[in-house]
Amino acid sequence: MAEPVISIRGLTAHAGETLLLHDVSLSVSAGEIVTLSGPSGVGKTTVAMAAAGLERPGVTVRAEVVAPGKVGYLPQQAAETLNPARRVGHALGELVGLDAGRLSREQRRERVAEVLRLVAFEAADGLLRRYPFEFSGGQRTRLALAQVLATRPGALVLDEPTTGLDAVSKAGLLRQLRALADAGAALLVVTHDPDVAATRTLRLRDGTLTDEPPPTAMPLPRTVERGARVAELRGVSVHYGRMEVLRDVDLSLFAGETVGVVGPSGAGKTSLARCLAGLAPVRGEVFADGKPVPLLRKRTARQTAYVQYVWQEAASSFDPRRTVLDQVAATAVRLRGLRPADATGEAGEVLIGLGLTEAQAGRRPAGLSGGQLQRAALARALLAEPRVLICDEVTTGLDAELAVRVLDCLDAYQRRTSAALLLISHDTRALAARADRIVAVEHGRVVDSG
Structure with a gap:
C-alpha cells in the first residue's frame, strides 16, 4: 500500500x-x-x-x-x-x-x-x-x-x-x-x-x-387511519427576490396520516414546509385547524404549538450556552404551560426514547453530534404536542438502527395523538414503507400526489 x-x-x-x-x-x-x-x-x-x-x-x-x-x-x-x-x-x-x-x-x-x-x-x-x-x-x-x-x-x-x-x-x-x-x-x-x-x-x-457490519432493520407496518383536515395550503406561491420557488401550490394534511414529500434538490420541498411553519411570506392562504394563520412571529402560543417544524440544519437552532435538556423542556413550559420540573421530566423521557442518554441530554449543544442534535430538535418539537409535525430529512446521517427508532417514535406519537406527519426525505424506500401518500415537487409545483 x-x-x-x-x-x-x-x-x-x-x-x-x-x-x-x-x-x-x-x-x-x-x-x-x-x-x-x-x-x-x-x-x-x-x-x-x-x-x-x-x-x-x-x-x-x-x-x-x-x-x-x-x-x-x-x-x-x-x-x-x-x-x-x-x-x-x-x-x-x-x-x-x-x-x-x-x-x-x-x-x-x-x-x-x-x-x-x-x-x-x-x-x-x-x-x-x-x-x-x-x-x-x-x-x-x-x-x-x-x-x-x-x-x-x-x-x-x-x-x-x-x-x-x-x-x-x-x-x-x-x-x-x-x-x-x-x-x-x-x-x-x-x-x-x-x-x-x-x-x-x-x-x-x-x-x-x-469490522462489524452495520445492523439492518425493517420498518413496522402502519395501521393509522386518516381523519379530518388539520392544515392546508391554498394557491400558495413564494418568491425570494425575483426568484419564484413555489407556484400556486395546493396541499391538505389530515389527522393521522403521514405524507411523504420527494423531489430534486432545489425543487421547493423545504419552502413548502416553511410555508406551513410560518417561516416564509406567501401569496395565497395557509390554514391550520380550519383557520388562516399568520407568519410564525405573529402566531399565538397555541398556533405555534399546533404546527412544529424540524428542519435539516437543526444544530443552528440551539442556544450554545444552555444545556440541550433545558432547551427541549422550555418548549413545554412556553407552549403548554407546564411547570419547569414537569417539563424537564417529560423532556428527559422523550430524549431517552430517541436514543440520547441522561448525560448527553445534560450537555451543551457543542458536546453532541449532528445526529444527536437532530434527535434533540425532534424531541423539542414533540414536547409542544403538535397536531402537525413537519420533519425535513429527520433521519439523515443516522445509522439504520437509529433511523428506524426515530421513525418508530414518530409512529407511536401519531398513534397516540392522531397528528399529521409531513416527512421530507430522499430516502424513497423509507417513505414507501411509512407514508400513506407521496407528494412529488418539481420546479416549485406539486406535480403528483398519491
Whole structure:
C-alpha cells in the first residue's frame, strides 16, 4: 500500500469524564476512499475532525496525527460554512484566488465553473449572483463542498456529504468523489450511505474500530387511519427576490396520516414546509385547524404549538450556552404551560426514547453530534404536542438502527395523538414503507400526489 496521506494513531477522546474513543488508529492512502460508519454519537465526527487537524469544542483528544499535505474538511452541518452575506460567485472566486495566486477575471471564472461542475452545478450568471439562503438544504451542502474543493486539497475529510441530496445529484457527487480518488486524492468519508463505494469500510462501536457490519432493520407496518383536515395550503406561491420557488401550490394534511414529500434538490420541498411553519411570506392562504394563520412571529402560543417544524440544519437552532435538556423542556413550559420540573421530566423521557442518554441530554449543544442534535430538535418539537409535525430529512446521517427508532417514535406519537406527519426525505424506500401518500415537487409545483 502507498504511504498514508492521513495517519491517526492511538486516538483517545473524552467529553468531560466520559470516554468517547479509545486507542483508535487508521490511515488513508492516495487514491483510497475509506468510509467510517457507526451509531450516532459514537465519535465519528471527532475522528474526522482530528484527521483534518481540527479541535471539537468540549472534547479532549490525544492522538498522533500525520497529514503532511493540505486537508479539506466538510462538516456535517456543511451549510453553516457558507457566508450568508456573500454571493456564491464572490465567495468561490476569493477561495480560488487564494489557491492559484493571481488570476485574470476570466481564469477565475473558469476555475469557479470547474469547481461547481465537480458538485453538479452549472455556473450560470444567475447562480453565481445568488446568496446561500436562495438554495435548498441539499444545494447548500454541495456549495459548501465546492468551497472545500476550490483550494485543491490533497486529502478530503467529508462528514455525511450525501445528506439531503436527491438521487441524481447524489449520483453525480459520488462519481466526482471517485474521480478525485482516481486522480490521487485520499478521502475519509463519514457516512451511513450504502451507495458510497469504498476502498475500505471501517465501523466505530463502543469507542473502538471494528469490522462489524452495520445492523439492518425493517420498518413496522402502519395501521393509522386518516381523519379530518388539520392544515392546508391554498394557491400558495413564494418568491425570494425575483426568484419564484413555489407556484400556486395546493396541499391538505389530515389527522393521522403521514405524507411523504420527494423531489430534486432545489425543487421547493423545504419552502413548502416553511410555508406551513410560518417561516416564509406567501401569496395565497395557509390554514391550520380550519383557520388562516399568520407568519410564525405573529402566531399565538397555541398556533405555534399546533404546527412544529424540524428542519435539516437543526444544530443552528440551539442556544450554545444552555444545556440541550433545558432547551427541549422550555418548549413545554412556553407552549403548554407546564411547570419547569414537569417539563424537564417529560423532556428527559422523550430524549431517552430517541436514543440520547441522561448525560448527553445534560450537555451543551457543542458536546453532541449532528445526529444527536437532530434527535434533540425532534424531541423539542414533540414536547409542544403538535397536531402537525413537519420533519425535513429527520433521519439523515443516522445509522439504520437509529433511523428506524426515530421513525418508530414518530409512529407511536401519531398513534397516540392522531397528528399529521409531513416527512421530507430522499430516502424513497423509507417513505414507501411509512407514508400513506407521496407528494412529488418539481420546479416549485406539486406535480403528483398519491
